[in-house]
Amino acid sequence: xxxxVTHTNRVRADIIAMGTELTTGASVDTNSAWLSxxxxxxxxxxxxxxxxxxxxxxIVHEVSESGRLAQVVVMTGGLGPTADDMTREALAAAxxxxxxxxxxxxxxxxAFYASLGREMPETNRRQAMRPxxxxxxxxKWGTAPGLRMRIGGAEVFSxxxxxxxxxxMFAAYVTPVVEAMEGREHVSIRVLRxxxxxxxxxxxxxxxxxxxxxNPSVGTTASEGVISVRVVxxxxxxxEAKLLAQTDIDELRKRLGVLVYxxxxxxxxxxVGKxxxxxxxxxxxxxxxxxxxxxxxxxxxxxxxxxxxxxxxxYSYEQKSESLGIPMELIQTxxxxxxPCAKAMAxxxxxxxxxxxxxxxxxxxxxxxxxxxxxxxxxxxxxxDSAGVKVKECRFSERLNREVIRxxxxxxxxxxxxxxxxxx
Numbered sequence: 001x002x003x004x005v006t007h008t009n010r011v012r013a014d015i016i017a018m019g020t021e022l023t024t025g026a027s028v029d030t031n032s033a034w035l036s037x038x039x040x041x042x043x044x045x046x047x048x049x050x051x052x053x054x055x056x057x058x059i060v061h062e063v064s065e066s067g068r069l070a071q072v073v074v075m076t077g078g079l080g081p082t083a084d085d086m087t088r089e090a091l092a093a094a095x096x097x098x099x100x101x102x103x104x105x106x107x108x109x110x111a112f113y114a115s116l117g118r119e120m121p122e123t124n125r126r127q128a129m130r131p132x133x134x135x136x137x138x139x140k141w142g143t144a145p146g147l148r149m150r151i152g153g154a155e156v157f158s159x160x161x162x163x164x165x166x167x168x169m170f171a172a173y174v175t176p177v178v179e180a181m182e183g184r185e186h187v188s189i190r191v192l193r194x195x196x197x198x199x200x201x202x203x204x205x206x207x208x209x210x211x212x213x214x215n216p217s218v219g220t221t222a223s224e225g226v227i228s229v230r231v232v233x234x235x236x237x238x239x240e241a242k243l244l245a246q247t248d249i250d251e252l253r254k255r256l257g258v259l260v261y262x263x264x265x266x267x268x269x270x271x272v273g274k275x276x277x278x279x280x281x282x283x284x285x286x287x288x289x290x291x292x293x294x295x296x297x298x299x300x301x302x303x304x305x306x307x308x309x310x311x312x313x314x315y316s317y318e319q320k321s322e323s324l325g326i327p328m329e330l331i332q333t334x335x336x337x338x339x340p341c342a343k344a345m346a347x348x349x350x351x352x353x354x355x356x357x358x359x360x361x362x363x364x365x366x367x368x369x370x371x372x373x374x375x376x377x378x379x380x381x382x383x384x385d386s387a388g389v390k391v392k393e394c395r396f397s398e399r400l401n402r403e404v405i406r407x408x409x410x411x412x413x414x415x416x417x418x419x420x421x422x423x424x
Contacts, residue, residue: 014066018078023053043184059090067152077161079144081123092131188245192229194259268414269297276307284353285311286345288362294410324348346382358384
C-alpha cells in the first residue's frame with residue numbers, strides 16, 4: 001500500500017546550535033539530530049540545521065533569516081553565565097530590543113543554587129536576562145532558563161545546550177505549542193533494527209520499497225554493524241499514516257525475516273535480555289579479544305542481573321588455562337585464536353558459571369598480531385548450551401580498526417544468541 005500525499009503550507013522548522021566548541025570540533029552536536037527526529041514525529045519538516053560560533057552578528061543574522069523563512073525555530077546553547085554566551089543579546093538585537101533582568105527567573109536560578117546549599121555566583125545573574133518581549137521558560141532540570149519569543153513569522157524557542165535539560169524542556173514547552181499549530185503533517189515514523197547483512201545486500205531485498213517519491217518513504221542507515229530501516233508515512237489523518245507505515249513494516253519483516261531483531265530503541269542486548277528473562281534462562285561470557293565488551297553490553301540493560309550471571313576475561317594463554325581450565329596443550333597445538341579454543345572457552349565458561357548458555361570470543365583485533373594464516377580481524381565466536389557448542393568463524397576486514405573489530409565481535413555474539421533463543 002502506498003499513497004501520494006500533497007501538502008501545502010506545511011509547518012517548517014529551523015534548528016540552530018550555538019557554540020564555538022561545536023564549530024571547532026571540540027564538542028559534537030547531537031542535539032540537532034534529536035530535535036529533527038522529534039519534530040518529524042510531530043509532523044514538522046526541518047528546513048535546515050545551522051551551527052554558529054559565539055559571534056554576535058552571525059547569530060543575529062541566522063536568527064533573523066530563520067524568523068523570515070520558518071514557522072518554528074529551536075535554538076540550543078549560549079544560555080550560560082559567561083560573556084561568550086550570546087543568545088539573549090542576539091535574540092534582542094534581531095528584533096531591536098534591549099535586554100532586561102527578569103526577577104522571576106533570577107529567583108529560580110537563586111533557588112536552584114540554594115537547593116544545592118550554595119550561594120549563587122554573581123555571574124549567574126546573566127542567566128536571568130531576557131529580551132524585553134521574550135517569555136522565560138523555567139528550567140527545572142538545571143540553572144539556565146530558556147526563552148520563547150516571536151521573530152518574524154516564527155515561534156522561537158531557546159533551550160539549554162545540555163542534552164538532558166534540552167530534551168526535558170522541549171517536551172515541556174515546545175511540543176505543546178507545535179501540536180497546536182495548523183499545517184502539521186500527519187506522520188507515522190517506524191524504525192526496524194537489523195543485524196547480519198550489509199547495507200547494500202539488505203537494500204537489494206527492499207529496493208522497490210525505497211523508490212524515490214514513494215509514500216511511505218523507506219531508507220536505510222548503518223551504524224556499528226546495525227542496519228536501520230526507517231519508514232516515514234504521511235496521510236490525511238493519523239490513522240491513515242499509521243496504517244500506511246504498518247503495511248510497510250509488515251512487508252519488511254516478511255522480506256528480511258531473521259535479520260530483524262527489533263524496532264526503535266531496541267538493541268541486540270536488550271532484545272536478548274528480554275527473551276532470556278521470558279524463558280527464565282541465563283547466560284555467561286568468556287572474552288579474550290573483546291576484553292569484557294560483551295559483558296558490558298549485556299549489563300547496560302536494566303534488570304540484566306536476572307539473566308546475566310557474569311563472565312571471564314582470560315586475555316593471556318595462562319589465564320585461559322588457569323581461570324577456565326583449558327588444557328595448555330590445546331592452546332599450544334591449535335593457538336588461542338582457533339575454533340577448538342573458542343569451543344573450549346564456551347564449554348568451560350558454561351560449566352563454571354552454571355548457566356544455560358555461554359558465549360566465548362577469541363580473535364585478533366589488531367592493529368598488530370596478525371599473520372598470513374591468521375590475519376587481523378579473524379575472530380572465533382562460540383555459543384554453548386545443553387545441546388553442545390556452535391562455533392562461528394568471522395573474518396572482519398583488516399581495514400577496520402581495533403575498536404570496530406571488538407565491537408562487531410561482541411554484537412555478532414549477541415546476534416548468535418538472539419537467533420538461538422528466538423527458536424525456543
